[in-house]
Amino acid sequence: MSLLEVDTLSVRYPGVVAVDGLTFSIDRGESLGLVGESGSGKTQTAMAIMGLLPADAEVEGDIRVDGRSLLSLDDAALNRVRALEISMVFQDPMQALNPFVRIGDQIARILLEHRLAAGDDASGKVVDMLDRVGLPDPERQYRAYPHQLSGGMRQRAMIAAALITDPALLIADEPTTALDVTVQAQILDLLEELRDDTALLLITHDLGVVAGHCERMLVLDRGRKLEEGPTRTLFVSPDHPHTRTMIDAAPRLGARQPPDPRMSETILIADQVDVIYPEDQLQAVHSTDLILKAGETLALVGESGSGKSSLVRAILGLVTPAAGDVEFDGIALPPDVRRRKPADLKRMSMVFQDPVGSLNPQMRVRDIVGEPIGSSRHSSVSATLARVGLDDSFSDRYPHQLSGGQAQRVAIARAIITQPRVLVCDEAVAALDGTVRQQIIDLLMSIQRETGLAIIFIAHDLAIVEGLSHRVMVMYLGRPVEIATARDLFSRPGHPYTRALVDAVPEPDPLSNKYSFVRGETPSPIAPPLGCAFHPRCEHAIARCRVELPKPREVDNRTIACHRYEELRTEVESSPN
Numbered sequence: 422m423s424l425l426e427v428d429t430l431s432v433r434y435p436g437v438v439a440v441d442g443l444t445f446s447i448d449r450g451e452s453l454g455l456v457g458e459s460g461s462g463k464t465q466t467a468m469a470i471m472g473l474l475p476a477d478a479e480v481e482g483d484i485r486v487d488g489r490s491l492l493s494l495d496d497a498a499l500n501r502v503r504a505l506e507i508s509m510v511f512q513d514p515m516q517a518l519n520p521f522v523r524i525g526d527q528i529a530r531i532l533l534e535h536r537l538a539a540g541d542d543a544s545g546k547v548v549d550m551l552d553r554v555g556l557p558d559p560e561r562q563y564r565a566y567p568h569q570l571s572g573g574m575r576q577r578a579m580i581a582a583a584l585i586t587d588p589a590l591l592i593a594d595e596p597t598t599a600l601d602v603t604v605q606a607q608i609l610d611l612l613e614e615l616r617d618d619t620a621l622l623l624i625t626h627d628l629g630v631v632a633g634h635c636e637r638m639l640v641l642d643r644g645r646k647l648e649e650g651p652t653r654t655l656f657v658s659p660d661h662p663h664t665r666t667m668i669d670a671a672p673r674l675g676a677r678q679p680p681d682p683r684m685s686e687t688i689l690i691a692d693q694v695d696v697i698y699p700e701d702q703l704q705a706v707h708s709t710d711l712i713l714k715a716g717e718t719l720a721l722v723g724e725s726g727s728g729k730s731s732l733v734r735a736i737l738g739l740v741t742p743a744a745g746d747v748e749f750d751g752i753a754l755p756p757d758v759r760r761r762k763p764a765d766l767k768r769m770s771m772v773f774q775d776p777v778g779s780l781n782p783q784m785r786v787r788d789i790v791g792e793p794i795g796s797s798r799h800s801s802v803s804a805t806l807a808r809v810g811l812d813d814s815f816s817d818r819y820p821h822q823l824s825g826g827q828a829q830r831v832a833i834a835r836a837i838i839t840q841p842r843v844l845v846c847d848e849a850v851a852a853l854d855g856t857v858r859q860q861i862i863d864l865l866m867s868i869q870r871e872t873g874l875a876i877i878f879i880a881h882d883l884a885i886v887e888g889l890s891h892r893v894m895v896m897y898l899g900r901p902v903e904i905a906t907a908r909d910l911f912s913r914p915g916h917p918y919t920r921a922l923v924d925a926v927p928e929p930d931p932l933s934n935k936y937s938f939v940r941g942e943t944p945s946p947i948a949p950p951l952g953c954a955f956h957p958r959c960e961h962a963i964a965r966c967r968v969e970l971p972k973p974r975e976v977d978n979r980t981i982a983c984h985r986y987e988e989l990r991t992e993v994e995s996s997p998n
Contacts, residue, residue: 891906
């Protein structure tokens with residue numbers, strides 16, 4: 422008898438079938454990857470297992486744990502099962518954690534309510550678990566509130582809460598989607614290390630994650646199971662074409678060669694830009710330069726808090742830089758967007774990460790796209806929608822009637838209708854599934870070829886930017902640490918941090934032996950370390966790195982800020998292949 426048995430499960434809402442006759446099982450200690458694109462029914466399956474579906478959901482079939490049907494249990498019995506036998510790690514820890522209760526008290530409450538420990542014993546167990554999940558100074562983190570932790574630390578706290586009762590089954594629903602690629606690698610490694618004999622149901626649309634962490638894999642599409650089997654078998658020879666399409670669309674290093682560098686004229690210069698948020702006593706960007714050429718894609722990469730978004734917001738005038746200048750076509754721009762000329766505003770546009778959230782929910786598509794030109798009936802609206810692959814039937818729709826990919830196409834249409842010369846994409850594909858993400862990337866590259874559009878593409882995943890970027894700027898804690906052509910950077914990363922980002926990219930291949938990541942959390946920008954900001958996490962750091970800030974310098978066709986670059990380059994070149 423399997424630990425978990427899902428038998429012909431169906432979940433229906435008025436007019437919608439979310440899960441359709443799904444059957445699968447998980448044995449003790451086994452790891453199963455439940456994969457599929459948005460709307461495939463992954464999360465609905467997890468919510469059904471946990472008994473967390475909304476009241477209007479109609480459930481058929483059966484869900485059994487150790488042979489006992491969960492659908493027949495009353496609330497008290499189900500709460501007991503959820504605490505002691507099945508636990509869940511959610512995608513967004515900030516929403517799952519109570520913002521008004523200290524981290525340790527939230528986890529201790531689980532032990533207290535189910536009488537698994539009391540008083541100091543409960544507190545001690547929580548501190549031990551916080552230590553096991555890798556939180557620094559666990560006694561201090563016990564007293565911290567969720568907003569005082571980084572995203573990676575909050576997810577570690579969620580894992581501690583899920584594992585504190587030693588459950589038989591752990592359900593992880595997109596546990597790393599909102600995290601940087603380096604933190605993602607840490608969290609997945611942590612789950613592998615801590616779960617011991619706990620079975621794992623890992624829900625994700627990232628096949629690279631499944632390839633490295635799941636023995637078996639189940640593919641869902643529109644609520645139905647397409648196929649199921651050993652992960653290695655399905656990756657090598659999937660039976661269903663949709664599975665093959667998902668595998669081929671998974672981002673992987675080396676899948677696409679970077680485009681050749683652009684040799685056109687420079688249109689945008691940011692010179693020695695500082696961005697300071699006085700209310701937080703935080704300097705987000707330190708004396709940073711940026712140069713962008715016509716028709717070029719410049720990628721800004723780095724973990725959360727590296728200063729990518731703050732830098733481009735200063736360039737766009739959305740935040741006023743504390744120092745530095747921005748020039749467009751050789752003319753200085755006022756630092757505040759409200760003081761810029763209408764013509765200047767039309768020459769630079771932005772596409773945001775959340776495609777639906779960036780659109781006004783009360784406006785129709787034609788009004789959203791036409792707003793920058795002051796007319797929703799203009800022929801440019803239809804022409805622009807056609808350019809991004811949407812016909813006139815989409816004009817009357819509202820944002821909630823669009824898929825994620827369609828909503829992002831509308832956002833791109835709104836951004837390009839003014840015929841800008843520069844387009845800023847701030848994590849514009851991070852929230853999209855693999856096949857849709859590639860469609861949007863191909864669309865941006867097509868527009869660039871047709872119009873000579875210059876693009877600043879912000880991302881934290883190097884596998885995504887490799888095939889679309891002419892140059893890459895790697896930022897860490899508010900400073901560029903490496904700038905190079907994409908070809909040079911990906912063929913030979915120079916800075917240890919760049920190498921860490923490359924190594925942390927999950928390989929969508931279960932036969933791959935590549936698995937490496939940088940440990941530790943990004944330091945707080947409020948109290949950055951002395952010397953090189955990366956030195957606390959760098960295995961190559963020496964005494965000089967801890968006290969002296971490395972100055973950017975030109976070497977080997979790149980700008981690099983590392984004291985030991987030449988020395989480390991020599992070691993790499995002399996090492997055997």
